[in-house]
Amino acid sequence: MDEVRVERxxxxxxxxxxxxxxxxxxxxxxxxxxxxxxxxxxxxxxxAVGVLTGAGGTFSAxxxxxxxxxxxxxxxxxxxxxGITRTPPRKPLVAAVEGWALAGGFELxxxxxxxxxxxTARFGVPEVKRSLVAAAGGALLLPHRVxxxxxxxxxxxxxxxxxxxxxxxxxxxxLTPEGGALDGALALAATVAANGPLALAATKAVVRGSADWGxxxxxxxxxxxxxxxxxxxxxxxxxxxFAEKRPPVWRGx
Numbered sequence: 001m002d003e004v005r006v007e008r009x010x011x012x013x014x015x016x017x018x019x020x021x022x023x024x025x026x027x028x029x030x031x032x033x034x035x036x037x038x039x040x041x042x043x044x045x046x047x048a049v050g051v052l053t054g055a056g057g058t059f060s061a062x063x064x065x066x067x068x069x070x071x072x073x074x075x076x077x078x079x080x081x082x083g084i085t086r087t088p089p090r091k092p093l094v095a096a097v098e099g100w101a102l103a104g105g106f107e108l109x110x111x112x113x114x115x116x117x118x119x120t121a122r123f124g125v126p127e128v129k130r131s132l133v134a135a136a137g138g139a140l141l142l143p144h145r146v147x148x149x150x151x152x153x154x155x156x157x158x159x160x161x162x163x164x165x166x167x168x169x170x171x172x173x174x175l176t177p178e179g180g181a182l183d184g185a186l187a188l189a190a191t192v193a194a195n196g197p198l199a200l201a202a203t204k205a206v207v208r209g210s211a212d213w214g215x216x217x218x219x220x221x222x223x224x225x226x227x228x229x230x231x232x233x234x235x236x237x238x239x240x241x242f243a244e245k246r247p248p249v250w251r252g253x
Contacts, residue, residue, distance in 0.1 A: 004033035012051060050093045051186060102125075102126065107137040202225045
């Protein structure tokens with residue numbers, strides 16, 4: 001689909017929402033293409049990490065309101081807005097943010113595990129200003145990514161914050177000069193992709209799942225997720241590569 005470009009950079013998949021004339025607003029077709037892209041990311045053993053970005057100097061302005069008024073939804077049942085906010089990919093996903101990440105566009109950022117942003121980027125959940133609720137992940141996920149009182153202020157005022165403030169509160173991992181977010185995200189993704197794929201997926205599953213686990217349940221659930229990793233060929237390869245002072249060769253098993 002022309003409005004969602006998918007490309008490979010070694011072990012990194014880059015997904016670009018390419019509707020700059022509409023500030024990369026989300027339609028049903030865009031959501032379906034994004035869902036297909038992250039399915040490919042998870043299914044392909046040669047891909048380790050995904051990067052999500054927007055074309056034309058904007059990340060995404062969220063839901064396409066013209067399409068919404070026509071009765072079209074950019075959410076996929078069981079998967080959420082853009083096909084990822086409720087069920088993000090199993091593999092790590094990095095957001096590369098230029099310009100605005102607004103409303104549903106901001107909720108796409110929250111579906112990502114790491115965030116690289118240009119210093120000129122801005123983030124916001126303005127739904128309450130239109131008597132709407134950030135129900136595609138904003139109200140649920142933001143309090144787990146930033147201090148609860150900060151999340152409450154953003155959600156109740158609807159006012160945006162700039163990239164430096166987003167970095168101060170822990171929402172953004174790395175800042176870049178304007179125009180450099182994608183390169184910064186690719187560099188971060190390459191660092192992540194060099195690690196064991198089984199360990200990456202299990203680590204993400206523990207971190208993402210732990211918010212819903214009780215103290216006792218958490219240890220048991222973690223054990224279930226990490227046991228196959230410790231018993232894998234890759235775990236033995238990691239130890240051997242360290243001992244032999246060479247780069248590891250991962251097989252994903």
